[in-house]
Every structure is written in C-alpha cells, then in structure tokens.
Amino acid sequence: MNLKPLKGVRVLDLTTINPFTDTEFSDYGAEVIKVERPGSGDSIRDYPPFKDGVSVYHCYTDRGKKSITLNLRSDEGKEILKELVKNADILVENFKAGTMEKMGLGYEELSRINPALVYGKLSSYGNTGPQKNYIAYDIAVQAQTGIMDATGQPEDEPSRVGCYVSDHLSCTYLGTAIVMALYHAKKTGEGQRVEASMFESVFSVMGEKIAAYNCGKNASRTGHLHDAFAPYDILPCKDGYAALAVTTDAQWSAFCAAFGLENRYSTNDERREKYLSTLRGELTELFSGMTRNEIDSKCAAAGVPAGPVSTMEEAINSDQIKARCMEPAVTDQRIGDVLTVGKVIHYGETFEADSFTTAPLLGQDNAEIIGAALAGQGVAPNDMQSRMAELVEQGVI
Amino acid sequence: MNAILNGIRVLDLTEGLAGAYCTMNLGDYGAEVIKIESPAGDCSRARGPMKNGFSAFFAGVNRNKKSVCIDYTTSEGRATVLKMAAKCDILVENFAPGRLAELGLDYAAVKAVNPGIIYASITGYGQTGPLKDHPVDDLVITAMSGMMDRTGRRGEDPMMPGVDFGCTYSGVAALSGIAMALYNKAVTGEGTRLEVSMLDCIFYMLELFVMDYSINGTVTPKNGNQDTEVAPLGTFSAKDGHVAIAISSEGQWKKFCGLVGAEQLADDPRFADNAARIAHLDELIVEMGKITGQWKKDELVTLLGENKLAGGALKSVAELIDDPQARATDMIVETTHPVMGDLYLVGSPMKLSKTPVNVTALPAPSLGQHTEEVLKELGLA
Numbered sequence: 001m002n003l004k005p006l007k008g009v010r011v012l013d014l015t016t017i018n019p020f021t022d023t024e025f026s027d028y029g030a031e032v033i034k035v036e037r038p039g040s041g042d043s044i045r046d047y048p049p050f051k052d053g054v055s056v057y058h059c060y061t062d063r064g065k066k067s068i069t070l071n072l073r074s075d076e077g078k079e080i081l082k083e084l085v086k087n088a089d090i091l092v093e094n095f096k097a098g099t100m101e102k103m104g105l106g107y108e109e110l111s112r113i114n115p116a117l118v119y120g121k122l123s124s125y126g127n128t129g130p131q132k133n134y135i136a137y138d139i140a141v142q143a144q145t146g147i148m149d150a151t152g153q154p155e156d157e158p159s160r161v162g163c164y165v166s167d168h169l170s171c172t173y174l175g176t177a178i179v180m181a182l183y184h185a186k187k188t189g190e191g192q193r194v195e196a197s198m199f200e201s202v203f204s205v206m207g208e209k210i211a212a213y214n215c216g217k218n219a220s221r222t223g224h225l226h227d228a229f230a231p232y233d234i235l236p237c238k239d240g241y242a243a244l245a246v247t248t249d250a251q252w253s254a255f256c257a258a259f260g261l262e263n264r265y266s267t268n269d270e271r272r273e274k275y276l277s278t279l280r281g282e283l284t285e286l287f288s289g290m291t292r293n294e295i296d297s298k299c300a301a302a303g304v305p306a307g308p309v310s311t312m313e314e315a316i317n318s319d320q321i322k323a324r325c326m327e328p329a330v331t332d333q334r335i336g337d338v339l340t341v342g343k344v345i346h347y348g349e350t351f352e353a354d355s356f357t358t359a360p361l362l363g364q365d366n367a368e369i370i371g372a373a374l375a376g377q378g379v380a381p382n383d384m385q386s387r388m389a390e391l392v393e394q395g396v397i
Numbered sequence: 398m399n400a401i402l403n404g405i406r407v408l409d410l411t412e413g414l415a416g417a418y419c420t421m422n423l424g425d426y427g428a429e430v431i432k433i434e435s436p437a438g439d440c441s442r443a444r445g446p447m448k449n450g451f452s453a454f455f456a457g458v459n460r461n462k463k464s465v466c467i468d469y470t471t472s473e474g475r476a477t478v479l480k481m482a483a484k485c486d487i488l489v490e491n492f493a494p495g496r497l498a499e500l501g502l503d504y505a506a507v508k509a510v511n512p513g514i515i516y517a518s519i520t521g522y523g524q525t526g527p528l529k530d531h532p533v534d535d536l537v538i539t540a541m542s543g544m545m546d547r548t549g550r551r552g553e554d555p556m557m558p559g560v561d562f563g564c565t566y567s568g569v570a571a572l573s574g575i576a577m578a579l580y581n582k583a584v585t586g587e588g589t590r591l592e593v594s595m596l597d598c599i600f601y602m603l604e605l606f607v608m609d610y611s612i613n614g615t616v617t618p619k620n621g622n623q624d625t626e627v628a629p630l631g632t633f634s635a636k637d638g639h640v641a642i643a644i645s646s647e648g649q650w651k652k653f654c655g656l657v658g659a660e661q662l663a664d665d666p667r668f669a670d671n672a673a674r675i676a677h678l679d680e681l682i683v684e685m686g687k688i689t690g691q692w693k694k695d696e697l698v699t700l701l702g703e704n705k706l707a708g709g710a711l712k713s714v715a716e717l718i719d720d721p722q723a724r725a726t727d728m729i730v731e732t733t734h735p736v737m738g739d740l741y742l743v744g745s746p747m748k749l750s751k752t753p754v755n756v757t758a759l760p761a762p763s764l765g766q767h768t769e770e771v772l773k774e775l776g777l778a
Contacts, residue, residue: 003581003589005577005578005580005581005589006577006580006581007581008584009580024573028577048626049608049609049612049613050612051612056608056611056612057605057608060604060608107750125722125726126722126725126726126748127726127748128725128726129721129722129724129725129726130721130722130725131702131722132725133702134701134702134703134705134707135702135705135706135707136707136709137630137641137643137645137707137709138643139622139624139630139631139632139641139643139709140641140642140643140707140708140709141709142641142709143632143639143640143641143709143710143711143712144641144709144710144711144712144720144722145712145717146712146713146714146716146717147558147559147560148559148622148632148639148641148711149559149711149712149713149714150558150559150560150714151548151556151557151558151559152549152556152559157622157632157639158632158639158711159548159549159550159556159621159622160548160621160622160632160641161544161547161548161558161559161562162544162546162547162548162549162619163544163547163602163603163605163606164602164605165562165602168566168601168602169566169569169746170746172566172569172570172573173569173746173747174747175573176422176569176572176573176576176747177747177748177749179573179576179577179580180401180402180426180576180579180747180749181401181749181752182580183401183576183579183580183583184401184752186580186583186584187583190751192749192750192751192752193750194747194748194749194750195748195750196746196747196748197726197746199722199726199728200726200728200744200746200748201746203717203723203728203743203744203746204565204728204743204744204745204746205560205561205562205565205566206560206714206717206743207454207457207458207565207743208414208454208457208560208561209559209560209714209717210457210714210717210718210729210741210742210743211446211452211453211454211456211457212446212453212454212714213714213715213718213741214448214453214456214737214740214741215445215446215447215448215453216446217446218713218714218715219714220713220714221559222559223556223557224536224556224557226536228444228445228446232534232536234536234540234545234554234555234557241540241554241555243534243536243537243539243540243541243545244536244537245534245535245536245537247534248440299532300531300532303532304532305532305533305534305536305537306532306537307531307537307538307540307541308540308541309540309541309545309546309555310540310541310542310543310546311543311546311616312543312546312547312603312606312610312616313610313615313616314543315541315542315543315546315600315603316543316606316607316610316616318541319526319527319528320522320523320526320527320528320541320596321596321597321600323523323525323526323527324523324525324526324594324596324597326597326600326601327607327611338608338611338612339607339608339610339611340604340607340608341600341601341603341604341607342597342601344567344570344593344594344597344598344601345570345571345573345574345577345591345592345593346523346524346591346592346593347574347578347589347590347591348589348590348591349504349505349590351523351524351525
C-alpha cells in the first residue's frame with residue numbers, strides 16, 4: 001500500500017521560485033494547481049541546471065502538478081482566482097509582504113469566499129520585527145541564525161553549510177503547519193492563515209546551542225569536535241576521511257577491543273580532556289594505514305558509529321541511497337528521464353518504490369481548471385471557447 | 398484552549414534528539430505526550446552542560462511532555478506499554494530496526510490492540526537497505542550523505558555542519574508525516590505506519606547536486622562561503638565581524654555599488670556582468686572587502702534590507718539571544734523551569750493565526766514525574 005495521505009486535497013500554488021512545500025503536497029497525493037504568470041510563467045522554469053533548454057530544477061519541483069496561467073493583477077484574473085478558491089482546500093504563496101492584500105486577495109477576503117480555506121504564507125523573516133520586509137537568501141539566513149558561527153574550525157572563518165537548508169526547513173515546516181490547520185478545518189470547518197519563514201525555521205534548529213547558553217556557555221564552532229563527547233571527529237585515513245562518533249564509555253571500550261588499543265581513558269571526561277593533546281594523534285596514526293571501509297566494517301562489527309566521509313558523487317552512487325529510492329527518475333514530457341530526489345516519508349507496512357509524473361507545460365491545464373471556474377461564473381458551454389480566447393487575447397490567462 | 402491536538406494522546410518511545418524533536422512539536426500543538434523512559438532515563442538527561450544538575454539540552458527538546466518510567470525490557474513492563482499504546486492515537490519511536498519486534502511493541506503488535514494507531518518510526522538509515530543495522534550517529538550520517546563534502550573551503554577538508562541537521566530535519570519530516578496521517582485518518586478513519594530516516598533526510602536537502610550530477614556526470618566542487626555560479630554571493634568582512642551578501646542580478650549589482658558609494662566597481666570591466674564577476678572572483682572578493690570593511694555589520698544589513706537587497710549579519714549565539722528579529726518573532730522565549738530556574742527556549746517557526754502553538758505549556762519533566770498520574774488516568778494503576 002503506497003498511501004497518498006493528501007488524496008482529494010486541492011491546493012492553489014501561487015509560489016514563485018521557492019516551491020518545496022507544494023512539491024511535497026504533490027508527492028503525497030494532493031492535486032496541486034500551479035498558478036503562473038501568462039507568457040513567462042514562474043521563474044523556476046528558468047532556473048539551472050538545464051537539459052535541452054528545460055530547467056531540470058523545475059522538472060523536479062513541479063513534478064505531478066497541474067499548471068494554469070492567470071494574471072492576478074487583472075480584474076478578470078482576480079475573479080477567476082476567487083472562483084477557484086471556492087473549491088480549494090489550501091492556498092500557498094510567497095509574495096512580498098502585503099502583495100496579496102494589495103491585490104484584494106488577502107486572507108480576509110478569501111476566507112469570506114471559503115471559510116475553511118487554509119492560507120499558507122512562506123516569508124523571509126516572519127510577519128513582524130524590524131526585518132519583516134527584508135528579502136532573504138539562504139546564506140544570509142545561515143549567517144543571521146548562528147548556523148555559520150557554529151560551523152568551521154575555531155581558528156578559521158565561520159562556514160556556511162553547503163546546501164539550501166533554509167529553503168528545505170521552511171518549506172517542510174510550512175507544509176506541516178498547513179496540514180495541521182487542514183486537519184483542524186476538517187474537524188471544525190474553520191480555516192486560518194498560517195505562516196513560516198526562512199529565518200524562524202533555521203533558528204529553530206539552534207536549540208542545542210541555546211541550551212548551552214543557558215548554562216553560561218557561548219557555544220561557537222568546534223570544527224568536527226563535539227562539545228560533549230570524545231572521540232567525535234573526522235580523521236584522515238588511507239583513502240580520505242573517516243567519521244568516528246563515540247558517545248558512550250561502552251562504545252569506547254568496544255572500539256579499543258576491536259582495534260587492539262589499550263583502554264587508557266575509560267571515561268568520556270578523560271577522553272575529552274586528552275583528546276587534542278594525545279588521543280587525536282594516536283587515532284590519526286592508527287587510521288593512517290587503514291581504508292575508510294576497513295574502519296567502517298570494524299566499527300560496525302563492534303557497534304561503534306563510524307563511516308566514510310563520502311564525496312557527493314560517492315553518496316549519489318551509494319547502495320543505501322539507491323536502496324531507499326532516493327534518486328527516482330521523473331519522466332518529463334519534454335526531455336525524458338531526469339534524476340531527482342525521492343520522498344523522505346514512507347507510508348505502509350512494506351517499503352515500496354514511488355513513481356512520479358511529469359511537470360506541466362505552462363498553462364497546460366487551463367481548459368480543465370479555468371474552464372470549470374468560468375462555468376462556475378455562469379459561462380455557458382457553447383460560449384466557453386470564445387470566452388477563453390477572449391481571456392487569452394486580453395492577457396488574463 | 399484552542400490547540401489543534403487537544404485530546405490527542407502520543408506514546409513517545411524515543412530517546413535522543415530526532416524523536417524528541419518530533420514529539421516536542423506534537424506537544425507544542427497541544428497533544429498529551431507521554432514519554433516512556435527506562436529506569437536509566439533518556440540518554441539526553443546526562444548530556445551536558447547542566448544547570449542545577451538538569452540537562453539544558455534535554456529541557457529544550459522535552460518541553461510539553463510527561464515522563465513515565467517503565468522498564469520495558471521486563472514482560473510486565475512491556476505489557477503495560479502495550480496497554481498504554483492501546484489508548485493512544487499516535488506512537489513515535491526511534492529504536493534500531495527490529496528492536497521493537499523483539500520487545501513485542503512493533504507495528505503489528507500495536508495494531509492488533511489499536512487498529513487506528515498512527516505509528517511513526519525514525520531511524521538513522523531506514524528500515525530497509527544494506528546499512529539498516531549500521532550504528533547511528535548524526536556525524537556519521539552527515540559524513541555519508543555528502544553534506545560534509547559540500548561544506549568548507551575549496552581544496553580543504555570536508556567540514557561538519559555545526560548543528561545536527563540529520564536529527565532535526567528527520568524530526569520535522571516525521572512530524573509532517575504524522576500531520577498528513579492524522580488528516581488522512583480524519584477522512585478515511587484509517588491509521589497507518591510511517592517511517593523516515595536521517596540519511597534520506599539529509600540527502601534530500603542536497604537535491605541540486607543530484608540533478609547536477611545526472612546532467613553533467615560531475616558535481617561542481619564546493620567553494621566555501623562563495624557561490625560557484627553567482628557573484629557577489631558570499632560572506633565578506635565587516636568592521637565588527639562578517640556579513641553575508643547575495644547579489645543575484647545586474648540591477649542589484651548596480652544598486653549595491655551605488656548604495657555603498659562604489660560606482661567605480663559597477664563600471665569596472667572585470668565586474669561588468671555576472672560571468673565577468675565569477676571569472677574575477679578573487680579580485681572581486683578583495684574589492685568587496687574594502688567596501689564592507691568600512692561598515693558595521695548591522696548597519697550594512699539595514700542599508701541592504703531597506704533597499705531590497707539580501708544581506709545578513711553573522712551572529713554568535715550570545716548575539717542571537719537579544720537579536721531584535723528573533724525576539725519579535727518569538728524564536729527566543731523566556732520561561733522558568735522548576736529545577737533550572739530561568740531558561741531560554743527556542744520558539745516554534747510554525748505560526749498559526751487561530752490556533753497558535755504553545756511552547757511553555759509544560760516544563761521538561763523529571764524522570765518518572767508523571768508515572769502515577771498517567772497510569773491512573775489510563776486506568777492502568
């Protein structure tokens with residue numbers, strides 16, 4: 001059973017560029033209608049990397065979605081959106097603060113049309129505070145939330161984490177808040193506006209550093225060392241680096257037995273104290289004659305967490321990632337198969353591979369979706385074709 | 398009392414960070430979270446640093462939970478836990494795959510007494526695959542995922558991210574999976590099992606490189622804090638630290654140069670367009686540093702922000718505590734704990750207008766603090 005928990009849920013996706021929330025909705029079974037600018041569409045369609053001129057990024061993030069074109073600045077466009085809101089469960093947007101309100105499409109307005117609507121907003125810094133109108137970028141958010149201060153060698157400059165953590169965290173948090181509100185709306189009939197921001201989302205994972213601050217420690221970066229455990233490090237070996245994470249005395253004792261070491265520092269406190277002065281050097285020497293896999297196998301057999309520091313390429317080609325279906329191909333209707341990332345939530349009693357359908361062409365679902373909205377506005381079947389042509393002519397769709 | 402999960406009971410069989418992070422959020426949403434701990438207690442209780450003998454780390458991620466102490470390795474303890482599971486809506490666990498089957502508390506056993514249960518599992522590598530039984534730690538998983546390979550300066554060692562993304566993001570993913578399962582149950586009446594893994598979760602955040610590799614057969618090497626495709630997009634020195642600046646169009650570049658009084662850079666042929674700036678990145682960094690070095694980080698960020706350019710001041714933890722944006726958005730919450738006294742908690746990024754989450758409903762419990770109360774409430778004592 002490959003459960004699609006959001007089956008039957010209809011989402012209006014007004015987001016631009018930052019689209020994981022709606023990708024996840026689509027992946028888990030919702031009908032996601034991407035509402036795009038007539039003519040050029042969402043700028044994600046121009047986002048690298050490209051294959052045969054088509055954005056592979058868009059092929060991934062828009063997989064399984066429908067696409068309509070709608071000019072939300074025109075009166076007719078607004079009316080069509082309002083008609084669509086009547087039959088939608090969720091609307092998601094990430095415009096600049098106040099944009100939807102200015103267009104007369106804010107939550108207050110839309111909730112009058114559909115009181116059960118869950119209106120989700122993704123923002124940069126939140127809906128209040130001195131930076132609420134600032135635009136964000138991943139690296140700026142990593143800087144401002146302390147992630148960078150926490151990353152890197154203590155004697156070196158702080159380092160960013162090399163992927164878009166702010167986009168992923170904020171989009172998954174927003175999606176979660178939306179679905180919680182949807183659950184509430186299902187039970188009570190009451191919809192609401194929910195929001196998550198990149199800043200707040202990344203800030204939320206700083207808990208362990210804030211915890212230390214409570215005890216009078218300004219927890220800054222420690223390289224690969226753990227502020228509570230040792231040995232906890234990445235160490236050079238014959239063919240690269242190995243990660244070793246000993247967090248209990250029992251693990252350390254098992255490690256010593258497996259590698260034929262004398263257990264001189266049997267407590268974590270002793271190991272932390274001696275780590276930089278002696279223990280790290282001894283471990284480096286021990287590992288210098290061994291490969292990552294040898295270290296990994298020995299540690300695994302002893303029940304000690306350790307593993308290779310993989311290059312991105314090695315990770316992509318690893319058996320575990322493949323076994324977990326984390327690189328499924330999406331067969332795109334324009335360019336064929338492209339590799340993307342899979343889903344992280346697996347439902348059901350047995351693990352099953354997922355399949356994903358293509359991203360949409362710009363406006364490919366206008367006839368179905370906008371046609372239905374126009375019918376809702378009272379356009380007769382016989383007049384439908386000419387009305388649609390008129391709206392195209394006027395740049396509304 | 399208008400919390401979304403009021404009346405929902407969660408059996409929390411987790412230990413450490415990932416599972417605790419998930420159930421903390423369920424508690425914030427108003428669920429009654431019953432944390433089952435063996436007599437030794439959750440290992441996080443021993444994790445320093447301590448305040449008045451109580452772990453601040455534990456207190457942070459175990460707010461809004463009740464602690465029930467049961468030795469589930471005994472047959473009597475197991476039977477009690479199973480009876481409790483029969484009266485819960487959600488079960489969250491992060492044992493090694495197979496361990497709960499040995500204890501008679503796996504999905505099949507719980508489903509037999511509670512067919513509608515939502516049963517969520519978090520593991521390091523997943524319930525399937527060649528590494529499923531491999532010993533787990535966030536460091537090791539981050540190492541294997543490729544995330545460390547992407548972090549740090551070009552040509553230098555791989556670098557560990559300073560926070561545990563494997564644990565935190567898998568906790569959020571499990572939360573998301575539970576929210577969807579709850580909605581599904583409200584529609585269909587059916588419970589389900591779900592699982593997430595830390596390795597999948599970190600790898601999922603590296604999507605760009607998977608696509609890059611699939612098209613080009615190679616991955617562009619990391620480049621520290623500087624972007625490899627767009628410039629200037631990175632961190633630069635300020636008078637009092639560092640500032641991140643992200644200029645992503647020609648219009649923004651001209652605007653930036655004008656704002657900081659460096660029009661000569663906009664006219665410099667080495668920096669004429671993005672391609673030229675990337676080609677002369679080292680020189681650009683030097684020129685940028687001359688400009689940013691004249692500013693205090695917060696002043697420069699305000700100038701950029703007010704002019705719709707993306708910038709962020711690099712902050713230490715001490716600076717975060719009183720950061721005006723963090724305070725305004727309730728991401729730093731002041732509370733008191735019965736043992737620890739004054740305590741800063743991290744708030745929730747999920748802002749629901751009609752049913753706000755509450756991060757201070759219950760302080761983190763002492764071991765077994767609620768054993769009697771909960772067992773009585775469930776009619777088991």
